[in-house]
Amino acid sequence: MTSPLESGVHPGLIREGQVGWRLDSSSSMKNVRAPRETQRKWLRAATLGACAALTALLLWGSLGGDDGVTEVLAHRSEVLLGRFIEVPCSEDYDSHRRFEGCSPRKCGRGVTDAVITRDEARRIRSIAEKGLSLGGSDGGASILDLHSGALSVGRHFVNLYRYFGDKVQNIFSEEDFQLYRDVRQKVQLAIAQAFGISASSLYLTKPTFFSRINSTEARTAHDEYWHAHVDKVTYGSFDYTSLLYLSDYLDDFGGGRFVFMEEGANKTVEPRAGRVSFFTSGSENLHRVEKVLWGTRYAVTIAFTCDPDHGIADPVLT
Numbered sequence: 281m282t283s284p285l286e287s288g289v290h291p292g293l294i295r296e297g298q299v300g301w302r303l304d305s306s307s308s309m310k311n312v313r314a315p316r317e318t319q320r321k322w323l324r325a326a327t328l329g330a331c332a333a334l335t336a337l338l339l340w341g342s343l344g345g346d347d348g349v350t351e352v353l354a355h356r357s358e359v360l361l362g363r364f365i366e367v368p369c370s371e372d373y374d375s376h377r378r379f380e381g382c383s384p385r386k387c388g389r390g391v392t393d394a395v396i397t398r399d400e401a402r403r404i405r406s407i408a409e410k411g412l413s414l415g416g417s418d419g420g421a422s423i424l425d426l427h428s429g430a431l432s433v434g435r436h437f438v439n440l441y442r443y444f445g446d447k448v449q450n451i452f453s454e455e456d457f458q459l460y461r462d463v464r465q466k467v468q469l470a471i472a473q474a475f476g477i478s479a480s481s482l483y484l485t486k487p488t489f490f491s492r493i494n495s496t497e498a499r500t501a502h503d504e505y506w507h508a509h510v511d512k513v514t515y516g517s518f519d520y521t522s523l524l525y526l527s528d529y530l531d532d533f534g535g536g537r538f539v540f541m542e543e544g545a546n547k548t549v550e551p552r553a554g555r556v557s558f559f560t561s562g563s564e565n566l567h568r569v570e571k572v573l574w575g576t577r578y579a580v581t582i583a584f585t586c587d588p589d590h591g592i593a594d595p596v597l598t
Contacts, residue, residue: 354391356550364390372562382481382586389559401554405526408490419503420496425489426595482584483591508568511561517590518561525551526578533575
């Protein structure tokens with residue numbers, strides 16, 4: 281988007297103001313009345329144009345806009361039964377052991393609002409809120425990993441099972457963990473169906489975790505969630521990545537959209553509670569998250585591998 285200064289509106293106003301009109305006598309009034317009226321009309325039009333441009337800029341910023349985003353893959357107002365876009369696979373998978381019938385041969389990205397209900401998302405979010413109430417990052421990004429026990433506390437991480445011991449039993453319930461397992465299984469089935477593979481060939485892998493993001497300034501590198509990255513490069517075990525959103529874009533937070541990065545044609549997913557976004561984990565799906573400008577964004581990252589050696593078990597409340 282071009283700013284008012286870039287468009288030349290403000291310089292034009294300045295030049296026009298510098299020229300001015302000198303009225304030396306009553307006789308000169310008649311001569312300059314017409315051009316002066318023309319000047320006033322031009323100034324009104326130019327001012328309205330500048331105000332409109334400035335308003336658009338402010339609105340764009342308040343909505344968490346990004347100049348690189350050119351297409352919305354999934355709007356927050358849509359309820360999608362399923363939307364899938366196939367893209368050519370990268371070569372990232374060639375440097376890893378392949379598992380026939382599971383390792384990506386068909387690559388792409390999908391979004392659905394038909395797998396997890398909004399009520400389930402609300403209940404899953406309550407698990408995140410309860411766990412993160414025990415800690416939280418000093419920066420804008422906090423995580424809770426029920427598998428490893430990792431929890432953001434200040435500028436560090438602790439193992440919540442060791443650090444809080446028996447208190448964990450008073451924070452979570454077995455129903456919480458059963459819901460978590462049920463949701464994981466539904467997401468796993470949706471990914472398998474979309475990519476034409478057997479769900480039994482997929483294994484949950486680490487890290488799989490809750491995230492809570494707000495507009496607080498980053499304190500450590502762990503808070504800088506907005507950088508572009510490739511999951512398969514960052515985590516070699518990842519073959520399929522999914523995100524379950526637990527809050528609503530523009531209702532609960534601004535900014536924070538998920539962006540698939542493509543040259544000249546970035547595509548964004550607007551989070552909606554219960555929405556599942558999933559994709560193959562290679563560089564065909566380079567992505568990032570916009571900075572959260574206000575409010576709080578909750579999500580769960582659920583990752584799957586085809587390699588059983590990198591599989592992890594569902595969390596169990598002991």
